[in-house]
Amino acid sequence: MILIMALRNLVRNLRNTIIILTLIMLIIAVFFMGNSVITESGRRLMNSYTESFTGDIVIKARSQSSISLFGPNTPAIGEFIPIPVIEQYNEILSLMEQDRRVEALSSQVSGAAVMDINGRRYNVPLFGVDARTYFQLFNDIEVREGQILIPGQRGAMISAGRALLIERETGKKPVIGTPLLFSTMGHSGFKIRELPLVCIYSYKNSTPVMDEIILTDPQTLRALNSIMLASDSDYTPPKEATDLLTGNLDSLFGIEKSTDEIIENGSFSLLDDLTRQFSLDDIETSDEKNPDWNGGSWNFILLKIKEGVSSKALIKDLNIRLAPYSAEAVDWRQAAGKSALLVLLLKAAFNGGLILVGVAGIIAVTNILLISIFRRTGEIGTMRALGTTSLYIFSLIFIENMVLSFTAGLLGIGTGTIIINALNKMELPVANQLLRSMLGQEYFHIEASISVFLISLAVSVFLGFFSSIYPVHCAIKVEPAAAINKG
Amino acid sequence: MPIITLTNISKTYPMGKVSVEALKGISLEISRGDFVAVAGPSGSGKTTIMNIIGLIDKPTDGKVIIGDKDVSVLSRNGLTKLRHEKLGIIFQSFNLLPVLNVFENVEFPLLIGKDRTPRKERREWVSYLLDEVGLSDRKFHKPSELSGGQQQRVAVARALAARPDVVIADEPTANLDSETGEQILELMKTINREQHTTFIFSTHDERIREMSDHVVFLKDGSIVSELKAKKGVTV
Ligand SMILES: Nc1ncnc2c1ncn2[C@@H]1O[C@H](COP(=O)(O)OP(=O)(O)O)[C@@H](O)[C@H]1O
Ligand SMILES: [Mg+2]
Numbered sequence: 001m002i003l004i005m006a007l008r009n010l011v012r013n014l015r016n017t018i019i020i021l022t023l024i025m026l027i028i029a030v031f032f033m034g035n036s037v038i039t040e041s042g043r044r045l046m047n048s049y050t051e052s053f054t055g056d057i058v059i060k061a062r063s064q065s066s067i068s069l070f071g072p073n074t075p076a077i078g079e080f081i082p083i084p085v086i087e088q089y090n091e092i093l094s095l096m097e098q099d100r101r102v103e104a105l106s107s108q109v110s111g112a113a114v115m116d117i118n119g120r121r122y123n124v125p126l127f128g129v130d131a132r133t134y135f136q137l138f139n140d141i142e143v144r145e146g147q148i149l150i151p152g153q154r155g156a157m158i159s160a161g162r163a164l165l166i167e168r169e170t171g172k173k174p175v176i177g178t179p180l181l182f183s184t185m186g187h188s189g190f191k192i193r194e195l196p197l198v199c200i201y202s203y204k205n206s207t208p209v210m211d212e213i214i215l216t217d218p219q220t221l222r223a224l225n226s227i228m229l230a231s232d233s234d235y236t237p238p239k240e241a242t243d244l245l246t247g248n249l250d251s252l253f254g255i256e257k258s259t260d261e262i263i264e265n266g267s268f269s270l271l272d273d274l275t276r277q278f279s280l281d282d283i284e285t286s287d288e289k290n291p292d293w294n295g296g297s298w299n300f301i302l303l304k305i306k307e308g309v310s311s312k313a314l315i316k317d318l319n320i321r322l323a324p325y326s327a328e329a330v331d332w333r334q335a336a337g338k339s340a341l342l343v344l345l346l347k348a349a350f351n352g353g354l355i356l357v358g359v360a361g362i363i364a365v366t367n368i369l370l371i372s373i374f375r376r377t378g379e380i381g382t383m384r385a386l387g388t389t390s391l392y393i394f395s396l397i398f399i400e401n402m403v404l405s406f407t408a409g410l411l412g413i414g415t416g417t418i419i420i421n422a423l424n425k426m427e428l429p430v431a432n433q434l435l436r437s438m439l440g441q442e443y444f445h446i447e448a449s450i451s452v453f454l455i456s457l458a459v460s461v462f463l464g465f466f467s468s469i470y471p472v473h474c475a476i477k478v479e480p481a482a483a484i485n486k487g
Numbered sequence: 488m489p490i491i492t493l494t495n496i497s498k499t500y501p502m503g504k505v506s507v508e509a510l511k512g513i514s515l516e517i518s519r520g521d522f523v524a525v526a527g528p529s530g531s532g533k534t535t536i537m538n539i540i541g542l543i544d545k546p547t548d549g550k551v552i553i554g555d556k557d558v559s560v561l562s563r564n565g566l567t568k569l570r571h572e573k574l575g576i577i578f579q580s581f582n583l584l585p586v587l588n589v590f591e592n593v594e595f596p597l598l599i600g601k602d603r604t605p606r607k608e609r610r611e612w613v614s615y616l617l618d619e620v621g622l623s624d625r626k627f628h629k630p631s632e633l634s635g636g637q638q639q640r641v642a643v644a645r646a647l648a649a650r651p652d653v654v655i656a657d658e659p660t661a662n663l664d665s666e667t668g669e670q671i672l673e674l675m676k677t678i679n680r681e682q683h684t685t686f687i688f689s690t691h692d693e694r695i696r697e698m699s700d701h702v703v704f705l706k707d708g709s710i711v712s713e714l715k716a717k718k719g720v721t722v
Contacts, residue, residue, distance in 0.1 A: 001591075001598045008586035382582040385543055387571025387649070388599045389564060480543045480570070483582055484534070484657070 002392070006400040016372050020365050021408045024463055027361050028412025031354055032456040033420060038347045040446045045343055048205035050332045051140040053127070053213060055105075055302035056311050057318070058335035059096070061086050062326045068337025069110055069300060070125045082225065083110055085297035088325045095321065096301060101309045106133035107298040109218045111225040116181035118170035122162075124214045126182070128221030130298075137304055146176040146199040154217050155198035156180050161211030163200045174200070182216075184224045191224045209339035222296050300335075358463060365467035369401065373475045380475055381482025390476040397475045398468055405464020409457045416456075420446050488555075489516040490652055490685055491540060496549035498535050498708075509535040511708040512549070517687060517701070519652070522679045524696065525689040527705030533689035536705070537657040540687060542570045554652065571600050575646030577656035577688075581638040583630035589641050590626040593617060596649040616644040620674060636667035643674060647684065656688040672698065 010017045050056055054069065061084035066073045071083055086092060089107075096102050109128035114121055131149040135141060141148070144160050158166075158174065167173040176197055183192040195216060203210050305314060311331060318329035333340045373380075380393055428444040498510040509532045517523055525533050538544035539551060542558060551558045553573055561569060570576075575596075583592050593613045597604060604612070617623050620640040630638055639659060646654045656675070660668030672688075676698055679686050696702045702714040 001595075005584075005586055012586055378582070379584060382578070382584065383599075384567070385541070385570070385576050385578075385582075386596050386599070386645075387567055387574075389567055392599055481538065483578060484538065484543065 002396050002399060006396055006403060009396075009400055010404060013372055016368050017404060020368055020404055021411065023361055023364060024405050024408035024460055025412040025415060027354070027357055027463065028409050028456050028460045029415040029419070030357075031351075031459055032413050032416035032452060034350050034354070035347075035452045035455065036416065036420060036446050036449060038343060038350065039449050039452050042343045042347070043449075044205065045207070045340060046332060048140070048203065048207065048210070049336050049340060050304075052138055052203045052205070052210055054332040054335040055137060056305045056332055057303040057315055057329050058332070059086065059092060059301040059303065059318070059322065059327055059329050060084075060299065062328050066334070066337075069108065069127065069335050070337050070339070071110055071112055073337050083299045085299055086301065086325075086327055088327075089298050089301075092322065092325055092327055093301065096303060101306055101314055102303050103306045104133065104137050104304045106130050106137045106302050107218075108134070108300045108302060109221045109225065109297070110299050111184065111221050113182040113184045113224055115214065116183075117166055117174060117178065118172045120166065120170050122166075124182075125212055126214050126216055126221050126224070128216050128218035130218065134215075137302060140204040141201050142204060144200045144202055146197070148199050148201070149215065149217060152217075153198070154195055154220055156182075156195040157199040157201055157215040158197060159206070159211045159213065160200055160202040161206060161208070162214070176200070182220075182224055189226070191226065193220050193224055195220055207339075209336075218298070219296060302335075303329075358459070362463060362467045365463070366470055369467060369471035370474065373397070373471045376475075377478055377482045378485075380478040381480055381484070384478060385480035385483040393478070394472055394476050397472050401464050401468040401471075402461065405460050405467075406457070408464075409460025412460060413453060413456050417448060420448070488519075490519040490554060491515075491517040491687075492550075492552040493536075493540070494550040494552075496536070496539060496546045496551065498532075498539065498544070499547045509708055510539075510546070513708075513710055515703060515710070517653075517685065519685055520679075520683045521685055521700040522676060522698065523685070523687040523701045523703070524699040525687065525703045525705060526691065526693060526695060527689075528691060530707075531705040532708040533691075533705055534657050535708075537655055537687070537689050540653075541574060541576050541655040541657075542566050543576075571596065571649060573652045575649065575651035575654040575684075577639070577642050577646045577654065577659045579658045579661050581630070581635070581642050581662070583638055583641055583645075585630055588627050588629055589622060589633070590614075590617065592630065592641055593644045593648050596645060600649065613644075613648065616647055617641075619678065620644045634667075635663050636670065639663060639667075639671050640674065643671065643678070647678065647682070651684065653685040653687060656686070658689050658691070660690065660692075 058069065060067060063084050067083055093105075093107070096105055107130045111126045111128070113124060113126055115124045129149070131151045131153065135148050144163075146157075149155055149157060158180075163174050174197055176199070178197045179194050180197055181192065181194050183190065185191075199215075201215075305311060315329045315331060322328055333344075383393065384390075424445050426444075430444055493513055493515040496510055496513045496515075497508065500507040500509055513532075513536065525536060527533050535544070539546050542551075542553075545559075553569065556569065558566065558569065584595065587595060590613060593616055594609065597609050597613070614623070614626075617626060620643055622637060622640055622644070625633065625637065630641070633641065639662075642659075643654075646656070654675070659675075660671055663671065672695070675686050675688065678684060696714060699714075700716050703710055704712045704714075
């Protein structure tokens with residue numbers, strides 16, 4: 001009976017019902033569509049990142065500041081923060097190799113350098129990879145020209161995207177065998193290495209961030225990073241060089257600047273001078289000459305986990321087991337660093353905005369309901385006089401509003417789905433770079449997700465719930481006397 | 488034992504700085520099965536006393552006993568329960584629930600309490616009541632489709648649905664033309680005679696005394712006189 005009365009009341013107050021229905025429906029439609037797009041981009045981003053360069057889980061040395069595969073996430077200006085190496089690498093590696101939940105793994109050294117090619121300079125992130133396993137782990141890597149690195153080979157691989165950029169900017173297409181000059185400047189000094197371009201590759205689902213990556217052999221990168229084994233004899237540059245570097249590097253440029261800034265500002269002369277001053281052979285370290293180069297240090301172990309294994313649970317478990325080794329496991333998102341935060345940030349911004357809209361919606365709906373309760377005071381009083389309890393009145397009004405908001409939620413989701421399907425059918429090209437990198441696709445295509453559906457429905461019920469609280473509170477306070485005064 | 492006992496009831500309405508004394512120490516006993524009229528001119532306190540008996544309003548002072556219960560000790564919920572179990576109320580302006588049809592309006596009091604009469608029995612009882620008030624052929628009409636007199640007949644049936652001890656009606660004929668009003672009173676009287684339900688109704692029509700067992704004359708919040716007929720003598 002209550003349900004029948006509730007439904008009939010909704011029909012009777014059709015104008016109010018339609019206003020509230022439309023209001024909640026619009027909010028939910030926007031919420032549903034926005035979150036569908038964000039969820040889809042999140043899913044695509046995850047797929048392309050995990051299949052291209054992060055793996056599912058990354059093991060790294062425990063560190064104070066947050067560190068991604070690209071290095072420290074928040075570098076202090078002008079300060080060089082080295083990426084810590086995994087201390088007990090061999091022990092951890094064998095642990096991981098024995099773990100049945102791990103499908104495959106590979107190791108990586110990370111760094112950043114300035115790359116010279118065809119007379120141009122680029123700041124580039126470098127991944128020194130274990131060629132024995134890396135390309136099996138990431139089968140989204142497709143060779144366009146040349147050949148992938150083989151174990152022990154020195155060389156660098158650039159993405160097709162970067163090759164195109166270089167060609168556009170220098171007018172010269174990079175060809176296999178072109179020498180690439182990498183230089184770094186840290187507190188242990190200035191390093192420079194030349195590597196042949198061995199491969200131009202592309203990722204199946206590329207994003208601008210991924211196109212930046214340059215894959216090299218690990219030993220060259222270790223040298224550039226000045227990571228050396230304890231047994232290695234460190235290279236000491238001639239006195240003139242150290243004076244030049246450690247003495248007053250900052251004052252040379254007037255103010256404190258990061259290496260990046262110096263280079264971007266076009267002050268190349270120092271690097272050029274140094275390049276001329278030291279022949280490349282002079283500064284090669286024993287690590288690079290060591291034939292057993294796999295014994296070198298690594299920054300990261302990348303894991304791909306077996307299907308059906310929960311990444312979250314495994315990370316939790318690994319972190320307990322890795323604690324004694326002062327290493328930790330992080331998910332793909334943390335491993336990707338800032339580049340993966342975009343979607344999260346967008347989600348937070350979008351839903352933050354919608355919360356404001358939702359609050360405004362709740363206030364509006366509350367007002368409409370209050371007016372409707374006020375108009376029905378006599379009726380509620382009559383029911384009270386006939387002996388209905390406040391609980392009955394509470395249930396009646398509450399059911400009305402829940403049915404209303406639930407229906408509005410469904411309609412909103414329906415509307416959202418129709419709009420998304422229409423957009424999908426139109427095969428809109430995604431022109432915007434940002435959107436493209438987010439969606440990781442060239443044509444707009446969103447798949448509906450159950451979780452977004454359920455969350456949207458829950459949000460609509462919440463909207464209905466919160467806007468009911470005060471009106472219901474007023475309704476149950478109506479006294480039987482209202483039947484006479486207002487009847 | 489009287490079914491309702493009022494002892495020294497007074498009711499004062501605060502009206503800003505002054506206050507209106509609507510009832511001035513009224514004592515009254517109502518016997519079970521009586522057809523009781525509360526008569527008096529407009530403003531004499533009829534509505535006020537009916538609301539107090541109907542547990543819709545509380546007296547400022549005095550004691551109300553319904554059956555053997557002193558209602559002053561009851562909570563809001565307790566009053567609701569007592570109202571539902573013992574009282575049936577008929578309103579001046581009918582107050583049918585607009586979203587329910589005639590049948591459902593009469594059935595409503597049976598659906599809100601704890602008492603769970605079987606569905607079939609319940610429906611038979613509602614049909615019987617609608618028969619009694621002569622609206623068997625209007626079961627599925629909405630209140631808005633009925634005349635005032637028909638609506639008040641539905642209200643009478645509704646007041647009887649939960650088998651109350653006392654039916655309370657404040658000027659049930661005030662919004663009806665005199666002929667229809669008389670029919671409603673006849674209907675109430677018939678039910679009073681057949682089912683021995685106590686009826687208390689107010690009216691400003693003095694002629695009503697002929698059909699009542701007990702007439703209470705009110706003026707300016709006080710009982711000016713009372714007339715009690717011997718059972719079986721008046722009709
Ligand atoms: N809610 C109220 N507030 C103030 N005064 C009231 C209120 N209800 C009734 N009164 C006053 O109480 C007196 C009795 O009113 P009422 O019981 O309605 O009389 P009747 O029903 O016989 O016309 C009147 O003087 C009326 O003005
Ligand atoms: Mg009155």
